[in-house]
Amino acid sequence: MATVKVSTTKNGTRAMNYAEKRATVKDGLNCEINNAKNEMATVRSFYNKTDNIQAHLVIQSFSHEESQQLGAEKINHLGIELAQKIAPNHQIAVYTHTDKEHFHNHIVMNSVSFSDGSKYHQHHFFDHVKTLNDELAKEHGLSIVTESALERKTMAEIKLEKKGQIPWKQEIRNAVDSTMGDFSVNSYERFKACLNEKGVDVTIRGENVTYELLDSKNKVRGVKLGEDYQKEPILTELSRRSNLGLQQTMSAEANQMRSNELRTAANQERQYQTRKKEFQKEIQQERYIDRGFSL
Template sequence: MATTKISATKSTSRAINYAEKRAEEKSGLNCDIDYAKSAFKASREVYGKTDGNQGHVIIQSFKPGEVTPEQCNALGLELAEKIAPDHQVAIYTHSDTDHVHNHIVINAINLETGKKFNNNKQALKDVRQANDVVCRHHGLSIPNNQAEMRYTQAEQNLIDKGKSSWKNDIRLAVDETQATDMESFQEQLRPKGIIVERVTDKTITYRHIEADKKVRGSKLGDIYDKGGITHGFETEKQRRRRKYESKSTTPERTPTDQSTHRQSRTTLNWSSFDQSTQALFNERKRRERAERAEREAREQDDRARAARAKQIESEPTISKRTKGFDLEL
């Protein structure tokens, strides 16, 4: 399952610096990926669009075990070609969390028209629809809903105008953490201007220092609430364990292996990609069928026990008076 979210950035250089240093795979659309920052800047200067938002960042995240980092990057490039074919785009793939994901940095300037990329409510819908098309084409699952994230009307209005919100700053900060416990989680949030105001058995409250506002995690979305954060700790522990175990058997990738320069559409072997993806898809479906059968069996047993208990309760009892005691026969 691939999910997407989009946000504006005042500095594409900062966005690229963050994404590049942790990238396992990278590629570029309409630019040389190794010179993306300077290329982005040059295009903005040519058209005199150096103020305001310099670009936009899309996070494209996949279900654990669904794609490899190389496949993930190729899918990110394909998405970029659909939503921003005339823009310069840099795609960086991270595998440092359980969900392999892309940071897709889009330069705001359209190379053909000189106009800026319009990041609004419709753009978000277009990105999600294009992402669904890409995933369906390669036999990947798509999300049934976006319950993992919640936006208020006021926040949605800001997004429609291409502006960022303090709540989304919190979401992005949480997304970038790699914590395994609450203490390290709070330490990683502080440099990003976010503090954990309060933690209970079931809830967590964040405070945005600059905006001086606080919000419960449940208001941001399920994955930002206490349960989602705790699950994230366990996921990070498992990821680190797998990475440690694989180091002894997997040779390190060289820098030349990590960088794939693309000026246009990917030239990966899509036939091989489809076969690999289909195998993963079939295995996931098999597990889902087994889990569904097990769940239905449990539910059937529960119904049978409930019916038996109800039957026993409804059966008449015969009492016999014996020496002052009631005996049930």
């Protein structure tokens, strides 16, 4: 069985140094693995996106039985295949560790696309990666782990859920999920207003976002809820939606302008044809008069 864990880092080079130090096998997607750190840093610098999240991290682990069956080279190749599914237009380094019974890949993905400079964001990143990893497992005849999506839950939360109770942190997660599931929410102001309607207040201070359940006054930072509830993923997705809406508006306006131009041209053509007929009629009348005919 192949399982995954996900996280992010603000220091991509440090993450790669750690992963490379213990790697038995290493390879890269869209980069030369021995120069991957420099190549990724160059792309971030070129697009002036060196701050905040520099890399997305995925740990892809295999059972002891499958580790022995597949071997390090094959497991590294499976890491490359998963990387290709996740982000084909990003530079990704895959480092395979074999120092434990469970062989595993450290997959380090540059947050900035080399093709257009966009920053990677996939809401519910863990769910997305797990789905792709399950697809990969099916393709290679590996077993699939049927477990719930990874969120940063405490033991107390897990115990409450086993009793059929909803922990207050989960209430906040549900409110955020529901709000972000509405694609008309495309600004922080709209995001905040919708959460308020659901009984949750949200505040951004510096690099942190804090949620408060209004009924109980319980507060928690996004980092404690999981990656999808942190400041940058939320704002990045809202910005993407806003830009998409602007493009659609501009496209609609352009279509309207073109339609107006066509209508104007058609009116001008009709006016021209009317004047032309009137002019031809006047010419005909003058000819009748010149010939001595009365009209």
